[in-house]
Each structure stands twice: as C-alpha cells, then as structure tokens.
Amino acid sequence: MNIHSSPSFRPLYDQIKILITQSLIAGEWRPGDAIPSEIDLAARFKVSQGTVRKAIDELAAENILIRRQGKGTFVASHSQERASTRFLRIARDDGVAEYPTSRLLSVTRERAPEASASLLDLRTGASIFCIKRLLSFEGVPRILDEIHVPAASFKGLDDAMIRNYPGSLYSFFESHFGIAMIRAEEHIKAVKAGPIEAELLHVPQDQPLLRVDRVAFTYGDRPVEWRRGLCHTERFSYVTEMS
Amino acid sequence: MNIHSSPSFRPLYDQIKILITQSLIAGEWRPGDAIPSEIDLAARFKVSQGTVRKAIDELAAENILIRRQGKGTFVASHSQERASTRFLRIARDDGVAEYPTSRLLSVTRERAPEASASLLDLRTGASIFCIKRLLSFEGVPRILDEIHVPAASFKGLDDAMIRNYPGSLYSFFESHFGIAMIRAEEHIKAVKAGPIEAELLHVPQDQPLLRVDRVAFTYGDRPVEWRRGLCHTERFSYVTEMS
DNA sequence: GAGTGGTCTAGACCACCAA
DNA sequence: TGGTGGTCTAGACCACTCA
Numbered sequence: 348m349n350i351h352s353s354p355s356f357r358p359l360y361d362q363i364k365i366l367i368t369q370s371l372i373a374g375e376w377r378p379g380d381a382i383p384s385e386i387d388l389a390a391r392f393k394v395s396q397g398t399v400r401k402a403i404d405e406l407a408a409e410n411i412l413i414r415r416q417g418k419g420t421f422v423a424s425h426s427q428e429r430a431s432t433r434f435l436r437i438a439r440d441d442g443v444a445e446y447p448t449s450r451l452l453s454v455t456r457e458r459a460p461e462a463s464a465s466l467l468d469l470r471t472g473a474s475i476f477c478i479k480r481l482l483s484f485e486g487v488p489r490i491l492d493e494i495h496v497p498a499a500s501f502k503g504l505d506d507a508m509i510r511n512y513p514g515s516l517y518s519f520f521e522s523h524f525g526i527a528m529i530r531a532e533e534h535i536k537a538v539k540a541g542p543i544e545a546e547l548l549h550v551p552q553d554q555p556l557l558r559v560d561r562v563a564f565t566y567g568d569r570p571v572e573w574r575r576g577l578c579h580t581e582r583f584s585y586v587t588e589m590s
Numbered sequence: 591m592n593i594h595s596s597p598s599f600r601p602l603y604d605q606i607k608i609l610i611t612q613s614l615i616a617g618e619w620r621p622g623d624a625i626p627s628e629i630d631l632a633a634r635f636k637v638s639q640g641t642v643r644k645a646i647d648e649l650a651a652e653n654i655l656i657r658r659q660g661k662g663t664f665v666a667s668h669s670q671e672r673a674s675t676r677f678l679r680i681a682r683d684d685g686v687a688e689y690p691t692s693r694l695l696s697v698t699r700e701r702a703p704e705a706s707a708s709l710l711d712l713r714t715g716a717s718i719f720c721i722k723r724l725l726s727f728e729g730v731p732r733i734l735d736e737i738h739v740p741a742a743s744f745k746g747l748d749d750a751m752i753r754n755y756p757g758s759l760y761s762f763f764e765s766h767f768g769i770a771m772i773r774a775e776e777h778i779k780a781v782k783a784g785p786i787e788a789e790l791l792h793v794p795q796d797q798p799l800l801r802v803d804r805v806a807f808t809y810g811d812r813p814v815e816w817r818r819g820l821c822h823t824e825r826f827s828y829v830t831e832m833s
Numbered sequence: 834g835a836g837t838g839g840t841c842t843a844g845a846c847c848a849c850c851a852a
Numbered sequence: 853t854g855g856t857g858g859t860c861t862a863g864a865c866c867a868c869t870c871a
Binding site for chain 3: 628657659660663
Binding site: 601602603637638639640641644658659660661 | 858859860861862867868869870
C-alpha cells in the first residue's frame with residue numbers, strides 16, 4: 348500500500364490512529380471493552396499487523412488504550428483500579444496511599460460564566476451543570492471542588508444519580524454518559540481561603556490554599572469539563588513529575 | 591539472536607537501552623552530541639536495526655535522546671531552545687511566553703540537612719552546595735529558589751562561575767560538570783510568606799505562595815539536585831498536564 | 834548523491850492467558 | 853491448545869538534510 352505522496356504526507360499508522368479514535372468517539376468500543384485483535388484490525392484496515400501495532404502503541408502511550416499480553420487490547424476506563432490516581436494528584440506526605448471520600452454539596456443547572464464557557468468552547472450563558480463537593484481524607488475535609496460540564500452532553504444528570512454511584516466521578520461520567528476523560532490541563536495558584544471555603548475546609552480565613560483549575564478532554568481533544576479545586580495542603584501535597 | 595530463556599526474560603531492546611544509558615553515564619556521548627547512526631549501533635551491538643530503533647524510540651520518549659530526521663540522533667541537552675520550558679512550569683496567565691531573569695543571591699557550602707540529604711541519597715551532614723537565587727518576570731521577582739547539590743558531584747562550583755554563565759542552571763550543570771537532568775518529581779503546597787520571602791518577593795507577610803519541592807535525577811535515575819521554590823502566583827500559574 | 838531517520842511489510846518465533 | 857500481544861529480523865522504499 349503506497350500513501351507516500353508528498354506534500355502533506357501522513358503516515359499510514361497515523362491514519363489508523365484516527366480511524367480507531369473515530370470508532371471510540373462513535374462508541375463502537377466503550378471504556379473497558381476489548382477492541383479487535385491486531386490481526387483483525389490489520390485485515391479491516393488493509394494494512395500489515397506492524398502498522399496497526401504502531402498505531403495502538405501510540406494510543407496506549409497516551410493512556411487511551413491498554414494492552415494486556417495474552418488477553419487483548421482494551422479501551423482505558425476510569426473504573427479500573429489503576430486509574431484511581433491518574434487524575435488525582437493530591438497525596439499524603441507520608442506516602443500512604445489513601446483514596447478520599449466524597450460528600451456531594453450540590454448539583455445545579457446554571458448559565459456558564461465566561462471563564463469556564465470559553466475553555467469549554469461554549470457560548471457564555473450556555474447551560475451547564477455545576478457540581479460542588481467536598482473530598483475528605485481520613486474524615487478530614489481537604490478539597491473543595493466546583494465542577495462545570497455542558498448540560499447538552501450530560502442530559503439528565505442529577506444529584507441522586509451521583510450520590511448513588513459507588514465509583515469516581517469520571518467513572519460515573521463514562522457509565523452514564525459515555526464520556527471518557529483522557530487528558531487534562533491544570534493551572535495552579537496559591538490563594539487565601541475566603542469565608543465559605545474556610546468553613547467547609549475547617550481552616551481559618553486567609554489560610555493559604557492550592558487553587559487547581561482544570562480543563563479535561565475526551566476523545567478528539569474535545570474539552571468537556573472545567574473544574575476548580577481548593578485544597579488544604581497540610582500533610583498533603585500536589586505531586587507531579589516531569590521529563 | 592535468541593535471548594528468549596524464561597524465567598527472567600529481558601527483551602533485547604531493553605538490554606540495548608541499558609547499554610546506551612551506560613554510555614551516557616560514562617560520558618561517551620555528551621549532551622548535544624550526535625550518537626552513532628542506527629546502522630552503526632546495530633553493528634556494534636550485533637542486533638538488527640529495528641531492535642536498536644525500538645531502544646532509541648523509548649529513550650526519545652523519555653526525553654533522553656532526540657531524533658532529527660535526516661540529521662541523526664542527539665543526546666538531549668538543556669542548552670537547546672526547546673528545553674527552556676521543560677523544567678520551568680511557571681507561566682504567565684495571559685499566555686505570553688517569557689523567560690525569567692535570574693539574580694544570584696548566594697552560593698555557600700553547607701552540611702546537608704536531613705530533609706534534602708535523604709532525598710539525595712546522602713548522609714545527613716554530607717557536604718553540599720546551597721544556591722539561592724531570585725527569578726523575575728518583567729523585572730518583578732516571582733520565584734525564590736533554594737537549591738542543594740552534592741559537593742562531591744559538583745567540585746569547584748562557585749558564585750562567579752554561575753554568575754558568568756549565560757544560560758540556564760541545568761545548562762550550566764551540563765557544561766561544567768557533565769551532569770544532565772533528565773527527570774524530576776515535584777511536591778507542591780500552599781504556604782504563607784515569612785519575613786524573608788516577603789521582602790525578597792515584594793509581597794506582604796502571610797501572602798499565599800506556592801512552595802514547590804523538587805528532586806531532579808540524572809542518567810540511571812540518580813538523584814542529584816534538591817530544590818525548594820517559593821513562588822508568588824499573581825498573574826502567573828504553575829501549569830501541568832496529565833493523561 | 835550520500836547518509837540519516839521514518840515507514841511499511843512479511844514472516845518467524847516467544848510469552849502469556851484462558852478454556 | 854489456540855489466541856492474544858510481544859520480540860526480532862531482513863529488506864524495500866520514502867522523507868529529510870547537507871554538502
């Protein structure tokens with residue numbers, strides 16, 4: 348198969364990546380599912396197995412697919428244990444792994460403020476759901492979250508659905524709305540606690556807090572969530588790595 | 591070539607990775623240098639080009655090597671333009687790219703406190719250099735850094751050497767001591783400015799600051815730098831990505 | 834045009850898993 | 853035992869850079 352025709356040369360495996368991503372967007376394979384074997388995909392796309400392999404390798408490197416030798420290749424899901432810490436970067440300083448408990452404060456329907464609207468590619472004033480919650484470690488409140496998602500993509504979301512769901516919020520988004528978060532960008536500042544945060548987080552007013560603003564993306568790099576977390580970092584840190 | 595002898599199976603390309611890394615540790619190829627071509631390396635290690643290729647691919651993914659089509663494969667260096675922002679995650683909120691200016695405050699020889707010693711695999715009290723500096727954007731001081739490096743690895747480091755060096759600190763470490771930083775872990779908290787920080791950063795006492803603790807590693811995942819940055823995040827944010 | 838990395842293929846064989 | 857991903861090879865050819 349020959350697609351080498353400069354200019355605007357695009358490798359075959361890159362085109363395969365796009366085709367696989369399109370199947371993910373279309374929901375042909377859902378989070379947790381196994382996708383067809385490399386040999387099957389090679390036949391389907393009429394390329395060699397090696398080319399499919401390279402496409403899958405890259406998607407696996409982006410944490411979109413997960414390879415398991417002897418079993419198959421799976422669509423990454425936030426319901427898997429290994430995903431629990433992927434988007435939660437706050438950890439105990441003593442290194443003990445602990446997953447926080449969540450207390451839902453409110454779920455309301457609102458008009459998107461300019462700040463989150465522009466980051467979500469919405470018009471200011473577009474309808475969104477606003478979720479507020481409090482995350483606690485060892486029963487001590489540490490993170491106050493405010494989360495905005497477009498109402499159009501999360502039709503029918505309400506308080507009780509979230510409250511009754513046992514897993515993480517992203518796992519909930521997957522199973523109820525078919526929306527999988529695959530990437531996020533965060534901007535972090537140090538701010539003073541205001542009166543509301545101070546009360547909810549059990550800290551004095553003006554306590555320094557980490558303010559973590561996030562935009563999360565689903566397949567095709569489409570932004571679908573904005574959130575702001577205010578975090579009390581006593582005995583906890585935001586942990587990150589760079590290379 | 592057959593190395594498939596379970597148990598303790600280790601792929602060939604993984605062994606090649608280790609051999610390349612050892613050459614980097616030994617200084618056979620230094621940051622900025624071109625390493626031999628894939629064909630030459632394949633001959634040297636007596637494996638196929640494809641196997642060398644996979645080893646280099648992984649090292650390139652870790653930002654240890656850099657491939658340039660038509661030119662060769664190079665050892666990553668902090669002297670390259672593309673590296674300027676790799677380990678500097680503080681950026682202007684308005685998105686304008688700006689590289690800070692540095693004012694060196696002091697370079698002293700000290701005994702390692704327990705905190706940094708343990709993270710650098712040194713005995714408490716081991717000899718270190720302590721560098722203090724102030725980074726400014728648009729002439730406004732934003733980041734107060736305290737940096738610890740083992741004296742044994744940075745023999746002869748002094749004030750004037752750093753002051754006269756035109757590039758970044760990591761670029762300086764590379765060119766004068768042959769030590770290349772390839773990876774770092776950071777722990778971030780929100781803290782109050784004390785009197786010293788307040789004065790140097792031109793902020794009131796108790797101003798919330800980002801406290802960024804870093805351990806940086808060189809080839810072979812050897813920790814060689816500890817630093818603590820205190821950062822005034824007005825109109826600036828710490829930016830990070832996850833997937 | 835020579836040399837480098839980049840793509841694609843075909844085929845053999847190994848490691849791992851489940852039935 | 854059969855199916856999956858994982859490794860390794862050999863070879864052909866393309867894209868890019870530089871002299």
